[in-house]
Amino acid sequence: MGIQAGIDPSSASPRMNQYETGKHRPDPKTIEKLCEVLGVPVAYLYCEDDGLAQIIEHYSRLTKKDKEKVLKIVSQNAKS
Amino acid sequence: MGIQAGIDPSSASPRMNQYETGKHRPDPKTIEKLCEVLGVPVAYLYCEDDGLAQIIEHYSRLTKKDKEKVLKIVSQNAKS
DNA sequence: TGACTAAGAGAATCTTAGCTA
DNA sequence: TAGCTAAGATTCTCTTAGTCA
Numbered sequence: 001m002g003i004q005a006g007i008d009p010s011s012a013s014p015r016m017n018q019y020e021t022g023k024h025r026p027d028p029k030t031i032e033k034l035c036e037v038l039g040v041p042v043a044y045l046y047c048e049d050d051g052l053a054q055i056i057e058h059y060s061r062l063t064k065k066d067k068e069k070v071l072k073i074v075s076q077n078a079k080s
Numbered sequence: 081m082g083i084q085a086g087i088d089p090s091s092a093s094p095r096m097n098q099y100e101t102g103k104h105r106p107d108p109k110t111i112e113k114l115c116e117v118l119g120v121p122v123a124y125l126y127c128e129d130d131g132l133a134q135i136i137e138h139y140s141r142l143t144k145k146d147k148e149k150v151l152k153i154v155s156q157n158a159k160s
Numbered sequence: 161t162g163a164c165t166a167a168g169a170g171a172a173t174c175t176t177a178g179c180t181a
Numbered sequence: 182t183a184g185c186t187a188a189g190a191t192t193c194t195c196t197t198a199g200t201c202a
Contacts, residue, residue, distance in 0.1 A: 008195080008196080010196080010197090011195060011196050011197080013162080013163070013164080014163095014164075014165080014195080014196075014197085015194085015195070015196090016163095017163070017164050017165075018164095018165090018194080018195085020164095021164085021165090023165090023194095024193075024194055024195080025108060025193090025194080026194085027171090027172080027193085027194060027195090028105060030194095030195095041126070041127070041128070041129075041132070042126040043123040043124070043126040043127045043132070043136065044123070046121070046122040046123040046126055047121070047123045048121075049121075049139070049140070051139075051147055051151055052121070052123070052136065052139050052140075054151060054154055054155070055135060055139070055150060055151070055154050056123065056132065056136070058154045058155075059129070059131075059132050059135070059154070060129070060132075062153070062154065066153050066154075067131055069153055070131075070135060070150050070153055070154070071131055071134060071135070073142070073146050073149055073150055074134055074135050074138045074139070074142065074146075074150070075134070075138075088174080088175075090175080090176090091174060091175050091176080093183080093184070093185080094174080094175075094176085094184095094185075094186080095173085095174070095175090096184095097184070097185050097186075098173080098174085098185095098186090100185095101185085101186090103173095103186090104172075104173050104174080105172090105173080106173085107172080107173060107174090107192085107193080110173095110174095
């Protein structure tokens with residue numbers, strides 16, 4: 001289709017292969033939609049560090065208290 | 081220049097304006113280079129949540145013990 | 161049938177040239 | 182001079198058509 005109004009199922013297979021082989025990357029709009037469907041923040045896909053990836057994946061589901069705990073650890077360490 | 085072999089200083093000004101006005105976004109290679117220069121992980125730029133952004137910004141500088149503490153909080157909460 | 165690839169179409173950014181305060 | 186914009190050149194992805202196991 002001419003106008004890009006969503007993800008076209010008929011070309012999903014070639015695109016996935018192009019991503020996997022490294023020939024192309026998904027463009028930003030596609031990345032956003034993938035993340036919506038997957039229920040993860042966009043930042044998650046740009047993460048090389050596995051530990052950081054876990055944090056990003058679960059951060060939004062943390063309780064307020066646990067978010068505070070994490071931020072405290074991070075900001076205390078940032079001072080030094 | 082024909083070949084894209086880096087960030088061209090002579091067109092930096094229009095590009096920054098195009099990013100600021102929302103007319104264009106930086107392409108992925110440019111984003112990577114910007115993050116190298118800024119010393120932040122790529123994921124940092126894709127972060128809407130300020131708390132999470134702080135975590136990403138400082139995570140790589142945490143001590144091993146503090147990384148473990150953070151991961152513990154995240155994984156405990158993920159179970160429920 | 162499903163996984164994968166090549167090549168052209170289409171859409172996005174980058175560059176140049178020029179305008180505005 | 183610095184900041185900003187328009188439009189074409191360039192580069193990249195997406196689609197189609199087709200091959201291969």
